[in-house]
Amino acid sequence: MITRSYMALVLQIYMPMNGKITTSIASILRGAVLLLLAVSAISLLSADAVKGQAHEEPQTSKSVETDKMIARFEGRVKEYAVLRERLEDKLPKLPKESTPEQIKAHKTAFEELVRSARPTAQQGDLFTPDIAGYIRATIRNTFKGRKLQELREEIMEAETEGVTLRVNYTYPESKELTQIPPTLLLKLPQLPKQVKYRFVGSHMLLVDRENGLIVDYMLNALP
Amino acid sequence: MKRIVTSVLMMAALLFGGFVDLNHAQTPSATGSKVGSSASSPLKLSLPVVEGSVRFAVIGDTGTGTDKQKQLADWMIRYKQAYPFEFVLMMGDNLYGGESPQDFKMKFEDVYKVLLDDNVKFYATLGNHDDANQRFYEYFNMNGEEYYVFKKGNVSFYSLNSNYMDKRQLKWMEEQFAKDTSEWKICFFHHPPYSSGGKHGSAEELRKVVEPIFLKYGVSVVFAGHEHFYERIKPQKGIYYFISGAGGKLREGDVREGSPLTEKAFDKDMSFMLIEIADDEMHFQVISRTGETVDSGVIFNRRKGAMKAAA
Numbered sequence: 001m002i003t004r005s006y007m008a009l010v011l012q013i014y015m016p017m018n019g020k021i022t023t024s025i026a027s028i029l030r031g032a033v034l035l036l037l038a039v040s041a042i043s044l045l046s047a048d049a050v051k052g053q054a055h056e057e058p059q060t061s062k063s064v065e066t067d068k069m070i071a072r073f074e075g076r077v078k079e080y081a082v083l084r085e086r087l088e089d090k091l092p093k094l095p096k097e098s099t100p101e102q103i104k105a106h107k108t109a110f111e112e113l114v115r116s117a118r119p120t121a122q123q124g125d126l127f128t129p130d131i132a133g134y135i136r137a138t139i140r141n142t143f144k145g146r147k148l149q150e151l152r153e154e155i156m157e158a159e160t161e162g163v164t165l166r167v168n169y170t171y172p173e174s175k176e177l178t179q180i181p182p183t184l185l186l187k188l189p190q191l192p193k194q195v196k197y198r199f200v201g202s203h204m205l206l207v208d209r210e211n212g213l214i215v216d217y218m219l220n221a222l223p
Numbered sequence: 224m225k226r227i228v229t230s231v232l233m234m235a236a237l238l239f240g241g242f243v244d245l246n247h248a249q250t251p252s253a254t255g256s257k258v259g260s261s262a263s264s265p266l267k268l269s270l271p272v273v274e275g276s277v278r279f280a281v282i283g284d285t286g287t288g289t290d291k292q293k294q295l296a297d298w299m300i301r302y303k304q305a306y307p308f309e310f311v312l313m314m315g316d317n318l319y320g321g322e323s324p325q326d327f328k329m330k331f332e333d334v335y336k337v338l339l340d341d342n343v344k345f346y347a348t349l350g351n352h353d354d355a356n357q358r359f360y361e362y363f364n365m366n367g368e369e370y371y372v373f374k375k376g377n378v379s380f381y382s383l384n385s386n387y388m389d390k391r392q393l394k395w396m397e398e399q400f401a402k403d404t405s406e407w408k409i410c411f412f413h414h415p416p417y418s419s420g421g422k423h424g425s426a427e428e429l430r431k432v433v434e435p436i437f438l439k440y441g442v443s444v445v446f447a448g449h450e451h452f453y454e455r456i457k458p459q460k461g462i463y464y465f466i467s468g469a470g471g472k473l474r475e476g477d478v479r480e481g482s483p484l485t486e487k488a489f490d491k492d493m494s495f496m497l498i499e500i501a502d503d504e505m506h507f508q509v510i511s512r513t514g515e516t517v518d519s520g521v522i523f524n525r526r527k528g529a530m531k532a533a534a
Contacts, residue, residue, distance in 0.1 A: 097361035100324035107356060154423075158351070173322040177351050179414060181428035182388035190390055209355045 066134065070189045073131040077206065080126065080215055081192040084208060087113040110211040111170060121167045126206060126216040135188065135204065140223045142184050151181065152202075152222060160200045165219075170212045171198070171205070268305045269508040269519035276501035277376045278306065281411075282470035283314025283448025284350065288330035292471040295493045295512045300337045302510065306497055311335075311343060312380065314448025314467055315350025315413030317363070322354045330471075331362065346373065348382040350413040350448065372399050378500055379405040383412040385429055385447075393432060400440035407500060407524055408442045415447035415466045417456045419482030422474060423449060437462055443524050444505065452478055452490035453509055455518060459484075463522050465507075469493040489517040 090113065094106045127135075143151050159176040178199040188197060191206070195215060198205045204221035205214055270278075280299055285292055299311075318326050332339065339345075339362060347363035349355065358365040365371055369384040370392055381399070384392060400408065415423075416430035426449075437445070438460055448468035456464035470493065478488040493512040498505060509518040 094359050094367075096359060096367040098359040099361060100322075100327035103356050103359055104322075104324060173354050174320050177353075177386055179351055179386050179426075179429075182393075182432040183428045185387070185389045186432065193391060196387055212354070 069130050069134060073126065073128070074189050074191075076126045076128075077189075077191055077195055077215075081194045083117060084110075084114050084194060084211070087117055088210070107211055111213055114208070114211055114213055115168050118168060121215075123165075123167055123217060125167070127204075127218040131189070132218040132221075135218065136221055136223070138187050139184065139221060142187055143181075148223065154178070155199045155222065156201065158199070163200045165200065165203060165205070165214070165217050167214055167216055169214050171207050171214055173212070266302060266305050266514075267516055268302070269516060270306055270497060270499045270506045271501065272306060272499065273501040275376070276499050277378050278308040278497075278499050279375075280308050280311045281314065281446050281465070281467045281496035281498060282311060283413075283446075283466075283468040284316040284451055284472050285313065285334070285470035286316055286318035286326075286330040286352070287471040288326075288334065289471065291473075291493055291512060292330075293334050295470060295495060296334045296338075298510055298512065298514050299335075299495055301514075302497060303338065303341070303343070306499075308497060309343065309375070311338070311345045312382075312411050312446060313345055313347040313363070314411060314446060314470075315348045315385075316352045316448060316468075316471075317347050317350065317357060318354075319352050319471075322356070327360065346380065346382060348412050349384050349386055351386055370395065372403075374405065376500070377405055377502075378407040378409060379403050381408065381410045381442075383410055383433075385412040385414040385426065388429060388432060393436065396433075396436055397440075400436065400442075403440070406503070407444070407505070408440065409444045409446070410437065410442055411446040413447060414449050415454075415464065415468075416445065417459055417464045417484050418447075418450050418466055419454055419456075419479045419485050419488065420450040420452070420466075420474070421477045421479050425484075434460070434462075444522070446496075450474065450477065452488065453494045453496075453517065454478060454484075454488040455486045455520075456484050457486045463505075465496065467494065467496050467509075470495055487518045 088110055091106060091109055094102060098106075140148075155178050158178040160178065163172060163175050180197050180199065185197070191197065194209055195206050196209050198207045199222070200217075202222035203217055203219050205217040207213070208215055272278075280302075282295075282299075302308075318330050320326070335343075335345070344364055345362055347357065347360075347365055349357060349369060355369060357363055358367055358369055364373075365382070369387070370382060372379055372381045374380070381396070383396070410433075414426035414429050416426055416434060418425045436442075442462060444463045444465070446465050446467060448466065448470075450466050450468045451472045451474035452466065452469050454466040456466070458464075469490075473493050474490065475492075476490055478485065478490045482488075489509065489511065491511075494509050494517060497508045497510065500506075503524040504521050505524070506521045507519060508516055511517050
């Protein structure tokens with residue numbers, strides 16, 4: 001675009017002059033103007049290219065730094081998983097053929113234990129800004145155009161209205177669990193089986209699959 | 224002996240106000256044919272009832288506890304007299320709106336009490352309205368797992384968790400399929416890879432990751448729910464896909480007319496499926512809340528056919 005504008009400008013200046021001014025001063029002047037314009041165009045194009053790079057989100061193609069960032073995130077989630085496993089071990093083991101009463105009692109007791117063990121937990125403990133940026137970029141790069149529109153519609157249609165976004169709050173049982181597209185799951189950092197990603201509106205949550213607690217959340221994960 | 228059994232069955236059927244078509248007058252067709260449209264809805268079984276066959280029912284999106292869910296369950300109970308199915312596959316959304324003990328009772332146990340008392344086993348999968356803790360529920364037979372496999376005769380049934388198809392689950396699937404020598408591999412999960420539904424439609428992102436695995440390991444049939452209607456999809460790359468998601472809810476008129484995917488669909492009322500697998504044939508019959516048979520037919524295990532040909 002910029003190249004085309006400069007070419008047009010150069011032609012506008014050059015063409016009327018051609019054949020009308022014949023003095024050597026005029027030639028020198030014309031050459032100087034052309035040189036100036038060419039230098040300006042090159043410098044502007046270079047600046048534009050640099051600016052473009054600076055605007056790019058964190059790369060989803062993994063670099064060593066990205067790998068380290070993901071590993072740190074996975075480590076934080078694993079730390080949570082280890083803690084909640086240790087706490088769950090304090091409870092009577094839930095049989096594989098439980099009654100609804102046993103399931104309810106186990107869930108409630110488990111919730112309380114974990115909540116008490118993480119009283120100061122807050123938003124951003126696990127979803128630090130770097131990993132949140134990476135996840136946003138991954139979603140943006142995985143879903144574009146019509147696919148992104150469809151994903152947005154599906155997530156927004158889900159019955160998740162009224163879910164309180166707050167760490168240590170329970171994800172309500174009456175609310176829908178939005179499906180995370182498998183193609184996205186394969187690109188996101190892998191979580192231990194005890195913790196799952198979940199969308200609520202455009203926000204992304206980490207939810208404990210047994211006790212239902214919101215472990216952490218990040219806002220505006222979905223573009 | 225046969226006469227005695229026949230008499231008992233006839234008596235039982237009469238007590239339930241219908242009759243059992245013991246001669247199977249309606250022969251299943253290869254493409255599926257509509258049979259039984261009487262308003263009084265006598266039982267018209269379209270399944271061959273072969274000795275030693277694998278017999279089961281399929282229901283999906285059941286967990287409402289409404290009168291209509293119960294009315295459909297009543298037809299399951301009636302049909303069980305003529306077709307003694309051993310177990311039921313549940314396509315997810317087993318409980319809507321809550322997971323309290325009362326929800327389990329009202330939306331499942333009370334509705335299917337007769338079947339439960341008759342030792343019919345229910346094998347569930349998780350839908351987008353189901354808490355993962357359902358996998359511990361005694362009557363869902365999930366063995367504490369979000370995804371699991373069980374065998375009946377020459378058939379392996381894979382219950383998958385389509386809410387969360389991550390690397391771990393995909394790896395598990397590959398490992399299980401690789402060592403599975405069953406003649407039939409059947410998968411069931413909530414979100415349909417192919418669907419003509421107006422509200423949801425095909426779960427394309429799911430399909431991208433599971434279909435190549437199904438093809439690689441010779442999965443023959445897939446059952447799903449999520450859409451609140453019945454649909455039999457035209458075979459896709461040799462795999463038969465069924466949607467049975469109108470066990471407790473109905474999205475009337477949601478099947479897109481003229482959809483190139485549809486072999487047969489029914490979105491006028493709720494429905495369930497009866498299935499019989501005998502050797503390399505899978506017979507199916509779909510019954511509505513008013514007792515009408517809205518689809519039936521037989522499909523063949525291509526994988527086994529190919530194996531036979533090779534031998």
